[in-house]
Amino acid sequence: MSTTALTQFSIPLLMGNSLNAWSEALVGFNLLGLPLGLVILAAIPLVFIALYSLTYGVYGERKISAFMQDRLGPMEVGKWGLLQTIADILKLIQKEDILPTSADRFLFVIGPGILFVGSFMAYAVLPFSPAFIGASLNVGLYYAIGIVAIEVVGILAAGWGSNNKWSLYGAVRSVAQIVSYEIPASLALLCGAMMAGTLDMQQINLLQSGSYGFAHFYLFHSPIAWLPFLIYFIASLAEVNRAPFDIPEAESELVAGYFTEYSGMKFAVIFLAEYGSMFMVSSIISVVFLGGWNSPLPNLGSFALNTWTNGPVWGAFWLIMKGFFFIFVQMWLRWTLPRLRVDQLMYLCWKVLTPFAFVSFVLTAIWEIYVP
Amino acid sequence: MQELDTVGQGSVRVTRKSDKLVIVEKDLATEQMVLAMGPQHPSTHGVLKLECLTDGEVITEAVPCLGYLHRCFEKCCENVDYPAIVPYTDRLDYLSAMNSEFAYAMAVEKLLDIEIPRRVEFIRVLVSELNRIASHLVAIGTYGIDLGAFTPFLFCFRDREIILGLLEWASGARMLYNYIWIGGLAYDVPADFLQRVREFVNYFRPKTLELNNLLTSNEIFLKRTHGIGIMPPEVAINYGWSGPMLRGSGVKWDLRRNDPYSIYPELDFKVAVPDGKNSVIGDCLSRHLVRAIEMEESLKIIEQCIDKMPSSEGFNSRSAIPKRIRPKAGEVYSRAENPRGELGFYIESDGKSTKPVRCKARSSCFVNLSAMKDLSKGQLIPDLVAIIGSIDIVLGEVDR
Numbered sequence: 052m053s054t055t056a057l058t059q060f061s062i063p064l065l066m067g068n069s070l071n072a073w074s075e076a077l078v079g080f081n082l083l084g085l086p087l088g089l090v091i092l093a094a095i096p097l098v099f100i101a102l103y104s105l106t107y108g109v110y111g112e113r114k115i116s117a118f119m120q121d122r123l124g125p126m127e128v129g130k131w132g133l134l135q136t137i138a139d140i141l142k143l144i145q146k147e148d149i150l151p152t153s154a155d156r157f158l159f160v161i162g163p164g165i166l167f168v169g170s171f172m173a174y175a176v177l178p179f180s181p182a183f184i185g186a187s188l189n190v191g192l193y194y195a196i197g198i199v200a201i202e203v204v205g206i207l208a209a210g211w212g213s214n215n216k217w218s219l220y221g222a223v224r225s226v227a228q229i230v231s232y233e234i235p236a237s238l239a240l241l242c243g244a245m246m247a248g249t250l251d252m253q254q255i256n257l258l259q260s261g262s263y264g265f266a267h268f269y270l271f272h273s274p275i276a277w278l279p280f281l282i283y284f285i286a287s288l289a290e291v292n293r294a295p296f297d298i299p300e301a302e303s304e305l306v307a308g309y310f311t312e313y314s315g316m317k318f319a320v321i322f323l324a325e326y327g328s329m330f331m332v333s334s335i336i337s338v339v340f341l342g343g344w345n346s347p348l349p350n351l352g353s354f355a356l357n358t359w360t361n362g363p364v365w366g367a368f369w370l371i372m373k374g375f376f377f378i379f380v381q382m383w384l385r386w387t388l389p390r391l392r393v394d395q396l397m398y399l400c401w402k403v404l405t406p407f408a409f410v411s412f413v414l415t416a417i418w419e420i421y422v423p
Numbered sequence: 424m425q426e427l428d429t430v431g432q433g434s435v436r437v438t439r440k441s442d443k444l445v446i447v448e449k450d451l452a453t454e455q456m457v458l459a460m461g462p463q464h465p466s467t468h469g470v471l472k473l474e475c476l477t478d479g480e481v482i483t484e485a486v487p488c489l490g491y492l493h494r495c496f497e498k499c500c501e502n503v504d505y506p507a508i509v510p511y512t513d514r515l516d517y518l519s520a521m522n523s524e525f526a527y528a529m530a531v532e533k534l535l536d537i538e539i540p541r542r543v544e545f546i547r548v549l550v551s552e553l554n555r556i557a558s559h560l561v562a563i564g565t566y567g568i569d570l571g572a573f574t575p576f577l578f579c580f581r582d583r584e585i586i587l588g589l590l591e592w593a594s595g596a597r598m599l600y601n602y603i604w605i606g607g608l609a610y611d612v613p614a615d616f617l618q619r620v621r622e623f624v625n626y627f628r629p630k631t632l633e634l635n636n637l638l639t640s641n642e643i644f645l646k647r648t649h650g651i652g653i654m655p656p657e658v659a660i661n662y663g664w665s666g667p668m669l670r671g672s673g674v675k676w677d678l679r680r681n682d683p684y685s686i687y688p689e690l691d692f693k694v695a696v697p698d699g700k701n702s703v704i705g706d707c708l709s710r711h712l713v714r715a716i717e718m719e720e721s722l723k724i725i726e727q728c729i730d731k732m733p734s735s736e737g738f739n740s741r742s743a744i745p746k747r748i749r750p751k752a753g754e755v756y757s758r759a760e761n762p763r764g765e766l767g768f769y770i771e772s773d774g775k776s777t778k779p780v781r782c783k784a785r786s787s788c789f790v791n792l793s794a795m796k797d798l799s800k801g802q803l804i805p806d807l808v809a810i811i812g813s814i815d816i817v818l819g820e821v822d823r
Binding site for chain 2: 116119120121122216220294295297298304305306386387388389390391392393394395
């Protein structure tokens, strides 16, 4: 029985031409009557988050910031400090799991969990490659926007449960910030959805493919498409609490914001969730505006670059590279800019980004209706 | 029940409930909260504690609680000989130890009434201006961190490291030098020292531009500092402010000019005051700008010192140091312009002992910090951080 299941699984893996071939094969993969394929399907994004956070997220950020600041970064553990993050993780695992006596036990423990779940569940609709998506929902984009918002509950639980005034400040700031910035972010993504005419992530990607490569991307679809792109990028920085909008964890003001009291693995989980959401918003922006898994290279006569660089494996490469590029921009901004004040942050959201998001929404609608 | 501390109308009490300490905040309105900012807090620049009465993010009142770094400086001074006090003065303002030593040495020399060799004066001014740049680099860098910009801090520390290297070369220590002694110097500067300092000046000039591009002209930085924590000049004078803080409020007061000492009258430099074009006079941005301009003025002074420095031929840095320091009975107050303001030493001698009867330090940080209560009223927590950063305190000097 298991051999037949394996052949069932391996044939589309090798071919992988039709949409979602890999993930559908995984869903159908049962071992001894157990839906093992579904578990693997869910584990792939988890492994991806863990690997990318370790390598690019932590080590990469430290090296990039070191490069910007005229220093070397981690150099001691392993060649060029490559094993530094492994050592850090080992340290975090060994650390005592401190639970403050005056903390609300239940909320304190469950906070990082909710935070990570919110960030991780969004990966279900992330089209890693034309052949792989966790769940091909027809409301994928809507689901992604909605599920990321669950993080707010986790932050509030962590901040309130810590029973620390700084944590409380961080949590309240964070909730105000994320809830506010959802509005321009969602409006900007709606512009993308309008251009595609669908909320299905795979369909949005598919509609942006073509032999001219990047010219088919929605960023170049209409003359005002750069506006929602920019608005979503700025709002996404605020949604994942990155500088210059990192006021919920403003180190110099609120010590560490909502995770002041956390240590050991709970702290690591919060960090993992943060890096998870960083990649999530970066990949959403690349799916909606930059063609997701489509190759940006155009076909030039007999040099069919676009055809050569498209396919299931290439697709995963392009999506991850586009995501990494936006994470690099996030890091770049973080190590360059100071932090905004709370009221300036709200001003930017309600008086700048939201009106412009509405304007771009209306203009995109007009463009979609009147321009064929 | 034991009452610990009182802030505004509210009071924090600690009660003991079956082996557990319970903190009770009494007499507070529902929306009020007592927030203890420090002594362990990233942006209080040491072990300063601010008890803030907050209403949401708005601070109704903030009271500085001092003394966490109190080391009985003045009592120690009464128990050691005059030369042995010099290392203690290093530990007052540890970011500008040369300037503190300079101020103390001048006070005792005034008491002894001795003549100092000219080359010693030049070296003293040279090293203390180098130290002033190092100190302002820390002030500007940490101010960036307070506002969330991390990179300027490391740029500043990279350049400060060169100054520390130079001073280490001259004195043997990185931060706490014990270099300026009463009546002279511990050593003459090394052979190539002046050449290296000139190289540093040439290296550092473009770097100040880079720093200003990264931090001072940053839109978010301006938004965070422009018009925040305004101190009118009259109030600043009444509080006894000095140094860049007072000049930030538009008062042209620099002891190097207004009460000249050492060789400063011979040197050409401007007293930095904000012109009110880029900033509101007296706000955080003005103080930051004053420090930025002062660094360039210090570079000018250093260049002049190198040019005018008398030759080292037949020079002994310890020639004027008295064998035994036992001043005549009397008292003296001597002050100097430190990077953070006026550092004054009041020394009293009974004429019999080799130890001072009384040695009081008038520290600039302590006086500047006293205005905290006025400055913080009605500000947001992020603005409070910006204000503390602009005051540029060193707790070693506040608590002594």
